[in-house]
Amino acid sequence: MPAAPDPNAGSRPGPPAIISTRGLSKTYPGGIRAVIGLDMVVRAGEIYGLLGPNGAGKSTTIGMLTTRVMPTGGQAEVGGVDVIARPAVAKQVIGVVPQTNTLDRAMTVRDNLVFHGRYFGMSGREAKQAAAEMLERVRLADRATMPVLALSGGMAQRLMVARAILHRPQVLFLDEPTAGLDPQSRLALWDILEELHADGQTILLTTHHMDEADQLCDRVAIMDHGRLLALDTPTALKRSTGAASIVRVTADGDLHRLAGALRAEVDGVEDAQVLDGQLRLRASRTTGLLPRIVSASERAGVVVSDLSIAEPTLETVFIDLTGRDLRE
């Protein structure tokens, strides 16, 4: 198991820590160790991504930082408040978009925001004004008087973001904000998060989409089985793979034998492994690579039906770290 990454890796020096945890752990009743000794620092103004497959412990981490899951070990501070000792106060400084739709179905789109503002101590007038501004911001002003059940998935998600930031929290938490959204709604949500980021909002989000983490986040922590495996800026993480490109080969025939052949014969192929019925090659150079792979395959008596080459992604990083795919 690799050592846990330095919690400050890839971070710009300067901005104060808004979230900090030490040894934060959760063992659920029944003995499932969902999060193990998490040391984490999120600084003001950054978008910090937790990237990991199903069951990695992402929601549990967010749950502990947002007072919904009681840690079984360690410490956590959010916005200067000890989340474990003073959860009711910590709720003042956090905004949360959970993994499921939790809009209040008994109320309209606007009233969901207005009452949320009231829960956080706004006067009726303040809450109405904040709600109106927020509806503009997430492009739902024309739906203000609709029941929330009439919203599409993407709109509901945007409304949940609006609700979560209405009381101007120190940190916005989003648990898999774009899961289940169509590509267009996903882009719309990304735009909104980018705008918030530009305004200086600190954001912690979880995702199991590598492109989401890559596009959106200043820093990405890769999480698996309750631990952080790596942490850095997306660029630095991808660079850390040391590969110039990743080639995927789809072929009929013995992939393991082909792997051996390509490793031995093709200059620049550093590693080859079979993953999900495909052959995945790490290459240290790109020029002239594909023709040489095709001819080497022919010599090995294997018919290549598809070949693709790409730069390393965060998925590459994950596979390098765990030997597994992100989606499984």
Add this chain to the structure above:
Amino acid sequence: MTTTVTPTSPAPGHELARIRSPLTAYRQAFAALLQRDLHVLLKSLPLFIVRTIMQPLLLMFVFTYVFPKIGQGIGGRDPGEQVRFTGVLVAGVVGLAIVFQGIQAVALPLVQEFGYSKEIEDRVLAPLPTKMVGVQKIVTGMVQGLVAAALVFPIAAVVPATAVHLRIDWPVLLTLAPLAGWTAASLGLVLGTRVAPHNVSYLFALVVLPLTFLGAIYYPWTTLGPVRWLKIAVLINPLVYMTEGFRAALVAGVPHMALGWIYVALLGFSVAFTLLGTDGFARRVVT
């Protein structure tokens, strides 16, 4: 208690809310949660009224209008006995209306919210201790119970074929009604936090039906002497104390359990249910 914490300085251009004194935050959040429930109730007021008056209306109609008209004797054949029975029933129905609000206004919505809708999530994240969100549910249920109880009186004034003689003991009524509302709403919280959605039918079969049929609605508890084991067994039913109490508060000439016991029992049930219920609530929302 320190009341303010200096928030970490925000990035330029982004102004964050400052941390407010916890007590102010709790109070404001609690009030806003109550307002939310009131808002939702007022939006569906006609539905609430229909749902609330149907049971008392039908009970009063069948027992105090139809039965006397067709000569079916309940509470005796002579008119004096019938008038007395109507009084007994009015008190019983007031208790029943309150208990039903505990189920309808507190338990059933919670079963739904915990089970699949998860709507309560945003209220749980309001800046107050989680248990206070449970307490707030009790207050809402209590208010709805009192409204439901009040709606029984116009029905009792109009429906019965016989005369209705109520002799209202105001001090008792005005203390007993809120206490009964508290008992019923906190019982609702206990049930709502412990029953899974697929077990709602059991909730009715195993809790609501025995509670109501054996709640001394149609007969004073004091008359159960001939079935002594039952007279003792139903003492675990909080509704018995409510209906007995409302008899003390509303009708003259009908024997009832000593008022002291009624208050002690209802207070005891309320405190126990509130502790159990808020604890169950916290367990449901914080893993």
